[in-house]
Amino acid sequence: xxxxxxxxxxxxxxxxxxxxxxxxxxxxxxxxxxxxxxxxxxxxxxxxxxxxxxxxxxxxxxxxxxxxxxxxxxxxxxxxxxxxxxxxxxxxxxxxxxxxxxxxxxxxxxxxxxxxxxxxxxxxxxxxxxxxxxxxxxxxxxxxxxxxxxxxxxxxxxxxxxxxxxxxxxxxxxxxxxxxxxxxxxxxxxxxxxxxxxxxxxxxxxxxxxxxxxxxxxxxxxxxxxxxxxxxxxxxxxxxxxxxxxxxxxxxxxxxxxxxxxxxxxxxxxxxxxxxxxxxxxxxxxxxxxxxxxxxxxxxxxxxxxxxxx
Amino acid sequence: xxxxxxxxxxxxxxxxxxxxxxxxxxxxxxxxxxxxxxxxxxxxxxxxxxxxxxxxxxxxxxxxxxxxxxxxxxxxxxxxxxxxxxxxxxxxxxxxxxxxxxxxxxxxxxxxxxxxxxxxxxxxxxxxxxxxxxxxxxxxxxxxxxxxxxxxxxxxxxxxxxxxxxxxxxxxxxxxxxxxxxxxxxxxxxxxxxxxxxxxxxxxxxxxxxxxxxxxxxxxxxxxxxxxxxxxxxxxxxxxxxxxxxxxxxxxxxxxxxx
Numbered sequence: 035x036x037x038x039x040x041x042x043x044x045x046x047x048x049x050x051x052x053x054x055x056x057x058x059x060x061x062x063x064x065x066x067x068x069x070x071x072x073x074x075x076x077x078x079x080x081x082x083x084x085x086x087x088x089x090x091x092x093x094x095x096x097x098x099x100x101x102x103x104x105x106x107x108x109x110x111x112x113x114x115x116x117x118x119x120x121x122x123x124x125x126x127x128x129x130x131x132x133x134x135x136x137x138x139x140x141x142x143x144x145x146x147x148x149x150x151x152x153x154x155x156x157x158x159x160x161x162x163x164x165x166x167x168x169x170x171x172x173x174x175x176x177x178x179x180x181x182x183x184x185x186x187x188x189x190x191x192x193x194x195x196x197x198x199x200x201x202x203x204x205x206x207x208x209x210x211x212x213x214x215x216x217x218x219x220x221x222x223x224x225x226x227x228x229x230x231x232x233x234x235x236x237x238x239x240x241x242x243x244x245x246x247x248x249x250x251x252x253x254x255x256x257x258x259x260x261x262x263x264x265x266x267x268x269x270x271x272x273x274x275x276x277x278x279x280x281x282x283x284x285x286x287x288x289x290x291x292x293x294x295x296x297x298x299x300x301x302x303x304x305x306x307x308x309x310x311x312x313x314x315x316x317x318x319x320x321x322x323x324x325x326x327x328x329x330x331x332x333x334x335x336x337x338x339x340x341x342x343x344x
Numbered sequence: 345x346x347x348x349x350x351x352x353x354x355x356x357x358x359x360x361x362x363x364x365x366x367x368x369x370x371x372x373x374x375x376x377x378x379x380x381x382x383x384x385x386x387x388x389x390x391x392x393x394x395x396x397x398x399x400x401x402x403x404x405x406x407x408x409x410x411x412x413x414x415x416x417x418x419x420x421x422x423x424x425x426x427x428x429x430x431x432x433x434x435x436x437x438x439x440x441x442x443x444x445x446x447x448x449x450x451x452x453x454x455x456x457x458x459x460x461x462x463x464x465x466x467x468x469x470x471x472x473x474x475x476x477x478x479x480x481x482x483x484x485x486x487x488x489x490x491x492x493x494x495x496x497x498x499x500x501x502x503x504x505x506x507x508x509x510x511x512x513x514x515x516x517x518x519x520x521x522x523x524x525x526x527x528x529x530x531x532x533x534x535x536x537x538x539x540x541x542x543x544x545x546x547x548x549x550x551x552x553x554x555x556x557x558x559x560x561x562x563x564x565x566x567x568x569x570x571x572x573x574x575x576x577x578x579x580x581x582x583x584x585x586x587x588x589x590x591x592x593x594x595x596x597x598x599x600x601x602x603x
Contacts, residue, residue: 085437089602107439115437121430125361137353138438166364182434 038063038190038221039084044093046079053079055245057093066212066222068236070229070333076245077225078118081192084223085115098189114183114191118198120175122167128154128178129163135182153181157211173204180211191215193224197231209235229333241336249336257326263301265308268293268321281311347441354448359455369456373463376411380464383407383530384471394534397563404468405485405556406529409549411460412493413524416500419453420516423504436601446501446594457493461486476561485559488579492552495583498590505597529553532565545571548582555579
């Protein structure tokens with residue numbers, strides 16, 4: 035794997051709190067990686083450490099092939115950091131912000147202006163370019179924030195909870211943007227508390243709790259770790275629920291909802307079997323649903339297991 | 345990207361704020377003018393200058409020194425706000441030298457203070473303040489005032505970076521008043537109770553105010569003591585000392601953002 039982000043045993047303490055406690059991560063170049071965890075799991079600390087903003091107590095990390103501890107300046111040439119609050123100047127206009135950041139990235143006046151106009155057009159902000167950012171909607175502000183991180187087309191883009199506090203439209207805007215950025219070859223590390231966000235965007239997800247990664251994999255693989263698929267059968271009357279449930283292992287009856295839910299290894303094989311049994315019993319289901327476990331279920335199970343292990 | 349050039353870009357950002365929100369600097373200037381009028385006309389009639397001389401001529405250099413001190417508040421607020429809003433972190437994630445952010449602040453605040461001085465000089469001349477010395481001395485007075493501002497800038501940067509809460513700005517807003525008034529900026533130390541006069545004389549603000557008075561050829565309100573003999577030297581030494589203490593502390597505070 036061509037890794038563009040690699041962290042090995044990162045440690046960072048704040049007094050008694052171990053914000054990073056053996057944090058490991060490997061992200062393939064050009065992919066979107068979701069770092070998922072509850073508040074206080076250490077996501078922001080991990081991002082700040084990888085973006086060279088804070089000193090580590092231990093461990094080693096490489097970003098775009100460069101050591102974050104000894105080659106900070108070169109790392110900063112190749113990354114974009116979008117922090118939790120939209121860190122753009124609210125008094126200035128959108129164009130002024132981008133020109134300023136462009137010049138800070140070393141572009142000349144004319145080049146910075148040209149790049150600003152390109153980015154404004156790309157992020158649908160051209161019409162608002164000269165308005166003060168304080169008049170922007172949350173989604174627009176976030177897009178400007180992301181645009182400022184893309185001035186030099188970074189090798190790695192860090193996004194720390196980019197959709198927190200946005201309305202659904204703003205969130206969709208940001209998702210669209212993140213997909214485009216990754217399609218352009220930039221590696222994206224995105225932290226989020228929203229499971230559907232990671233599911234929507236990320237090729238791989240790492241679940242974080244108490245300063246370390248407790249599970250990693252594709253969204254599909256993580257869901258499979260929870261014991262496979264679920265098949266839910268709804269019957270017209272509750273009478274036959276127990277009979278049906280008795281024919282399989284791992285069945286849960288919900289009499290009020292007139293459903294039986296089966297945990298099955300492979301949904302498609304099980305589905306055929308269930309339909310055959312229903313036929314044998316002379317039952318006609320009202321509804322028959324095959325679904326994967328949700329990431330919420332994955333997350334709760336993993337963090338609960340983590341708590342027990344501690 | 346050199347640190348200096350990045351600092352200049354960040355200075356330009358602050359200057360652009362003036363254009364976007366001109367009322368902020370205009371109110372700052374109006375406040376200075378208001379203070380000048382309050383002391384010049386409202387209280388001034390009741391204030392005598394030891395050693396003789398017109399109060400307005402005594403007051404003006406003091407007001408200039410005072411406005412250099414009051415500028416600390418703007419520095420602190422700006423540094424604390426940027427740190428709190430994540431803008432400082434954004435700057436820190438860019439490939440620019442670590443001194444750029446502070447240099448940008450220095451550039452913007454020095455420009456602001458220079459304009460404030462100019463307004464005070466022009467306003468003062470309008471209400472009867474007079475300069476009775478040579479251009480070289482006047483230039484030196486202005487430089488000493490700006491040097492005081494430069495040294496106090498580092499106090500503001502240090503405080504703004506170290507204590508980022510909203511309360512910090514309030515604390516600085518409140519503290520500049522007793523510090524400013526416990527000096528010879530507004531009244532001569534010789535009219536104060538002995539011990540208070542001693543403290544006021546050793547206030548760095550007093551050194552700069554007295555030096556400026558001497559250099560403009562204005563009454564100093566001082567008839568004896570260390571300020572009578574070496575005000576200009578003290579007006580160099582105090583800001584040097586303040587800078588020597590608070591510039592490294594500011595650099596340390598900036599590095600401590602990494603903790």
